[in-house]
Amino acid sequence: MSIVVTDLTVRYGEKVVLDDISLEITHGKWTCLVGPNGAGKTTFLKVLLGMAPYSGSIKDRGAEVFKNHQRNVAFVPQTPQIPQGMTVAEYVMLGRSKRDGWGNDSLASRAYVHKVLTQTHLFGMQGNLVSQLSGGEMQRALIARALAQQPELILLDEPTSALDLHHQISVLNNIELLKENGVTVISTMHDLTLAAMFAEKIVVIKSGKILLSGDSNTVIHSPELKKAYDNRIDVYTLDSGRPVIVANKEANS
Amino acid sequence: MMSTEHGAIARIWNWRITAFCALILLAVAIMAVSFGPISINFFKVFKTLFDLPGGSTGQDRTVILELRLPRVILGALVGAALATSGAVYQTVFHNPLADPYLLGAASGAGLGATIALTSTHHDLHAALPIFAFLGGVLAVFTSFVISGKFFADPNSLLLSGIAVGSFATAIQTYLQQKHSAALRPVYSWILGDLTSASWGVVTWSAVYILIALVILFTVAKQLDGLMLSDEEAYSLGINPKKLRIIAVAAATLATATAVSASGLIGFVGIVVPHLVRGLTHRVTNRSLMTIAMAGAAFLVLADLGARTLLSPAELPIGVITAFVGAPFFLVVLRNRRKVMQ
Numbered sequence: 001m002s003i004v005v006t007d008l009t010v011r012y013g014e015k016v017v018l019d020d021i022s023l024e025i026t027h028g029k030w031t032c033l034v035g036p037n038g039a040g041k042t043t044f045l046k047v048l049l050g051m052a053p054y055s056g057s058i059k060d061r062g063a064e065v066f067k068n069h070q071r072n073v074a075f076v077p078q079t080p081q082i083p084q085g086m087t088v089a090e091y092v093m094l095g096r097s098k099r100d101g102w103g104n105d106s107l108a109s110r111a112y113v114h115k116v117l118t119q120t121h122l123f124g125m126q127g128n129l130v131s132q133l134s135g136g137e138m139q140r141a142l143i144a145r146a147l148a149q150q151p152e153l154i155l156l157d158e159p160t161s162a163l164d165l166h167h168q169i170s171v172l173n174n175i176e177l178l179k180e181n182g183v184t185v186i187s188t189m190h191d192l193t194l195a196a197m198f199a200e201k202i203v204v205i206k207s208g209k210i211l212l213s214g215d216s217n218t219v220i221h222s223p224e225l226k227k228a229y230d231n232r233i234d235v236y237t238l239d240s241g242r243p244v245i246v247a248n249k250e251a252n253s
Numbered sequence: 254m255m256s257t258e259h260g261a262i263a264r265i266w267n268w269r270i271t272a273f274c275a276l277i278l279l280a281v282a283i284m285a286v287s288f289g290p291i292s293i294n295f296f297k298v299f300k301t302l303f304d305l306p307g308g309s310t311g312q313d314r315t316v317i318l319e320l321r322l323p324r325v326i327l328g329a330l331v332g333a334a335l336a337t338s339g340a341v342y343q344t345v346f347h348n349p350l351a352d353p354y355l356l357g358a359a360s361g362a363g364l365g366a367t368i369a370l371t372s373t374h375h376d377l378h379a380a381l382p383i384f385a386f387l388g389g390v391l392a393v394f395t396s397f398v399i400s401g402k403f404f405a406d407p408n409s410l411l412l413s414g415i416a417v418g419s420f421a422t423a424i425q426t427y428l429q430q431k432h433s434a435a436l437r438p439v440y441s442w443i444l445g446d447l448t449s450a451s452w453g454v455v456t457w458s459a460v461y462i463l464i465a466l467v468i469l470f471t472v473a474k475q476l477d478g479l480m481l482s483d484e485e486a487y488s489l490g491i492n493p494k495k496l497r498i499i500a501v502a503a504a505t506l507a508t509a510t511a512v513s514a515s516g517l518i519g520f521v522g523i524v525v526p527h528l529v530r531g532l533t534h535r536v537t538n539r540s541l542m543t544i545a546m547a548g549a550a551f552l553v554l555a556d557l558g559a560r561t562l563l564s565p566a567e568l569p570i571g572v573i574t575a576f577v578g579a580p581f582f583l584v585v586l587r588n589r590r591k592v593m594q
Contacts (some may be wrong), residue, residue, distance in 0.1 A: 036382065045484075046484065049487045049488055051483070051484065051487050052393060056379065073488050075484050075485055075486055075487070075488035077482050077484055077485055079482075080482060081347065081481050081482040081485070083477070083481065083536065084480070084482035084536075084537075085347065085530060085535070085536045085537065086477075086480065087537050094477060094478070094481075094489055095489070097477075097478070097489050097490060097491075098489055098490035102474040102475045102477065102491075103473075103475075103477070103539075104475030104476070113429060149488075149489070153489075157484075182474070241395065
């Protein structure tokens with residue numbers, strides 16, 4: 001069972017942002033898009049949200065469903081727009097909107113939000129304003145809202161880029177929580193080490209084309225990966241077998 | 254408020270405050286009909302309004318039903334329109350200081366009114382509301398067109414609104430200086446007044462304002478989605494671009510109607526939403542109906558002040574709202590800075 005992307009092309013005016021890409025996204029797994037800035041990763045997420053017109057096809061279980069925004073897709077942005085005067089409970093309740101209709105917080109939904117807040121360790125803060133949350137708490141609130149949405153698919157745009165190490169791990173663990181609930185996860189991520197640690201599949205995109213895709217381990221150890229980053233990265237393997245990817249200052253440009 | 258009964262989060266929507274505001278509005282309205290150069294007993298007014306036995310007769314009855322009542326109703330309509338539009342603009346533009354005149358509605362209407370007042374054809378003076386209405390709507394529409402892409406970016410719309418507004422004000426000032434005889438009526442129109450209130454004015458403004466308010470109340474809950482980024486809104490199942498156009502169009506219809514019926518009454522659109530938010534601790538667009546009631550009550554009270562403070566002379570209502578509004582505006586600014594620090 002998978003989402004099959006065939007010959008996907010996205011243009012903004014004259015500019016080709018995604019150029020004839022094809023890939024397969026396995027349901028219930030975590031697929032991570034990596035690549036330099038401006039490669040087209042975020043655009044790919046927008047396509048799955050139904051926000052960007054495209055040519056080609058994206059089929060989920062054989063049906064073309066992303067054009068008309070028929071899938072329940074949760075989205076966690078890189079920098080959320082923080083609503084003024086809204087409490088954490090109200091914010092997470094927004095995740096139920098598509099299910100209940102806007103503003104109809106049913107008893108079932110309120111019970112579900114209670115459960116989600118507990119799962120993400122936000123229970124006790126439900127009356128706090130989201131505008132007063134710390135960066136890590138805000139990220140957890142976003143994940144909680146995504147959980148409340150009970151989506152089939154969750155898209156995360158750089159979920160860890162603004163967080164310290166401790167919070168990065170805690171957020172990534174929360175995303176694993178989503179996966180345990182049977183959600184298909186697609187994220188973009190700059191940190192290759194974290195990508196290799198959490199994602200099952202890595203797709204390397206550069207200038208709108210897929211350079212490389214496959215099982216995380218294979219991709220990380222492939223020489224092609226270094227090429228994608230102009231040979232400016234080094235891959236080391238720890239004793240535990242875990243790969244660590246670092247920038248290489250000396251490499252020629 | 255957020256207790257946990259049966260393992261569920263407490264309900265978010267609450268009708269009690271709205272009902273409370275409706276009662277206040279009713280009380281304020283009856284009070285406003287009673288007070289004036291001729292004071293009429295509260296109970297008599299009540300009885301007259303509801304056509305009960307023991308109501309006023311003769312001159313008092315005429316004062317109540319033909320002079321004061323239409324004026325109070327118009328005040329309530331205009332107050333509700335301005336406060337609700339202000340709240341909606343604040344949500345759409347992610348800016349707590351946005352007001353209904355932001356996109357050039359006020360300056361456009363001002364230009365329209367000035368054209369009517371300075372025209373040599375005296376017939377046109379009577380058409381002032383139409384000119385003001387068209388001017389306001391045209392200015393907002395121009396802002397939309399200039400900003401391009403119809404709402405890809407709320408900030409560019411805001412900037413083009415400011416540019417269009419300044420341009421309209423420039424022409425308006427030129428016309429006003431050229432026809433110095435019209436200076437006084439133009440000036441008094443700009444400060445706002447409800448003296449034009451008659452059943453005719455009340456009827457047409459009620460139609461437009463109520464249509465706009467019904468649209469805004471209908472989409473109020475979805476406006477939560479506009480407080481997020483467009484991508485998040487999409488994922489939660491709304492089309493933010495479409496919703497923004499609907500919300501701004503309805504708010505503009507309400508504002509333009511209010512302006513053409515009563516001139517430029519400032520600050521209601523900012524003061525009332527913040528006051529209600531401060532008192533209820535609710536997200537602005539979730540209290541839209543409460544804000545409408547509070548706006549109506551606020552303007553009826555302000556008009557009562559305008560009529561009675563220098564009685565029998567009248568103060569422009571804009572002076573009262575600005576006198577209360579300006580200091581309040583500064584307090585909001587101050588608190589906002591505190592939150593940001």
